Amino acid sequence: IVGVSALVFPLKVGRGIMLNEVPLVILSCIALLICANGPFLDGSGHSVLSRTDGLLFLLFFAIFMRYTFSIAKNTGAQAGVNAEPVRELPVWRSALYILGGLGALIWGGDVFVEGASSLARSLGVSDAVIGLTIVAAGTSVPDLAASVVAAVKHRPDMAVGNVIGSCVFNVFFVLGTSAAIRPLPMGTISNFDFLSLLCASVVFWLFGWFFRQRTITRFEGGIMVAAYAGYIVAILIRS
Secondary structure, eight states: OHHHHHHHSOEEOOHHIIIIIHHHHHHHHHHHHHHTOHHHHHOOSSOEEOHHHHHHHHHHHHHHHHHHHHHHHHHHHHHHHHSOOOOOOOHHHHHHHHHHHHHHHHHHHHHHHHHHHHHHHHTTOOHHHHIIIIIHHHHHHHHHHHHHHHHHTTOHHHHHHHHHHHHHIIIIIIIHHHHHHSOEEOTTOOHHHHHHHHHHHHHHHHHHHHSTTTEEOHHHHHHHHHHHHHHHHHHHHHO
16 A cells, blocks of 8 residues: 555654654554464464453553553644645534545445455455455555545645554554454464564565655555565465
8 A cells, every 4th residue: 555655655754653652553463473482482382362362462552542641642733734735624514524435445445355355266265365455455445545535636645644543553453342342263374474464564664764754655666566566476476
């Protein structure tokens, strides 16, 4: 998502995001990697996210939300001074746009995932591969649309912040809630997938922090997109 957004328009990322929020994404990837490797930690002999892991993830999510709101409160005044003027809409119309857009995205994503999953199963592809490719792409379409629109409107912090929030939310809240309800066996999902997620987060941090004055360029965005394409090819070969 960040790669495609950077291809549309280079993303100059705020220092606060790179210093405060991106490390939390890396932390969530490390936490997932550790919790998914139960056999190496407790000798259980099977890789599963337990209820304890789920509750721990939910605790991390609560801390993340508290931390994020604390940062927003401390930087809100400065952001209000430096922000570009935007066209204000009535509250009811803003709420209508949000709810209508969200409903359309949910419906479209559901139709996309259902159709793509049926096609994949007819081709004999496993559930893990479907989840890592088709379902992941389908459920990420709203995030992709939001980040691309933000990039087009020259709001890089919104484009990047959307991805950061989505990553942390998916790992800590979605997986945490699911595992707390019922333990989640990892099945055929391997450390290759978890390490790929971690490496993608680290590369994002490196591109945004050390090169081109915290700007993710079109070239770097192209590298990200190519890396994701390579990951998909590796999954298909492995399956």
